[in-house]
Amino acid sequence: MSTDRTIKKRRGKVDKRANPSLDIQPMAFEPAFNYFITAKIGEGIRKRTKEDYSNTWRYFTDWINEENYDAKYVHEITPEMVRTYIHYLTVEAPRYKGHKYINNDQGKGLSSATINMRIRSLKVSFNFWYKEGFLHKSPMDNVKCQKVDEDKIESFTDEQITALLGACDQRTYVGFRDYVFQFLLLDSAMRINEALSIKPDDIDMKTRTITLEARFNKNRRARLIPLSPETLKLLLELIDENNSHFPGSNKVFLSCYGEEVSDTQMNKRLKYYGDMTGVGKEIRSTAHTWRHTAARQYILNGGDPYTLMRLLGHSSIHMTRRYVQMTADDVRIKHDQFSPIKKFRTKLR
Incomplete structure (x- = not known):
């Protein structure tokens, strides 16, 4: 005797749609950007980042x-x-367009680094508008940054370091200040804005360290910078000079009028010493070059890359590796010192 039985069928898969509705809220260019930048300021972006977003959108x-x-x-x-715009930037855009001091007759086509900065900025803004419901889809989704050759970042040689430090006239206040500044960069590998932000109270004489506040650091993390005894001595001497000429000053590096020094002003001073010594014809004389020089010298003197990463304030060893560009002579000398063959040369003979 047969009986009818109900057979339970497997349910078919249902496509999941995060947002089945395609309705969007139209937003014109200006109010959309104002809404975006207001939200980003609320998230705590830096002033420089805000300017980059604003310029890119403009x-x-x-x-x-x-x-x-x-x-x-x-x-x-x-x-x-978007792709037509990127092609324009790559091939047709005039360099230094609208610059106050540089004319537009500098050729066409922007650098890949500049173009990639604009691509990243546009990606952030369009992704924001997509999440806020102003777009069906971001037009930047499949747009990739341009491939960039990894440039070799040069650093000063020992002879160039000696020449640049020796060019400072330490008989004058400005000359001595510049000498101490370059000495500090070589010892600490600090960024220019970090070094210029130092206050006398940031220096701990007992531990020989400088405390860098998070708001002055690129990665927004406070960190301690160790100092050599020679650097500490020079900094204390400069602070005594400041107290003598400019009582009540709250920064270590000051102008000859007792005012704070900007990074542009200090880089001009560093360029001046590069021009004076001829070093500037061979390599850029900037605070950033001093930072790379300090990193390279640290490794050549036996320092390890992970400690250097902390010293530089990097969040990854990949970035630190870019800062340590060894010359062919550096590699040869280290090979002579540490080649494994030295261990077996006597045994084999």
């Missing part, structure tokens, strides 16, 4: 208008427009 929208695209809302920007 350059892009100016180009949209110049090319007479029929687009007034952010959702009307297409991937084709």
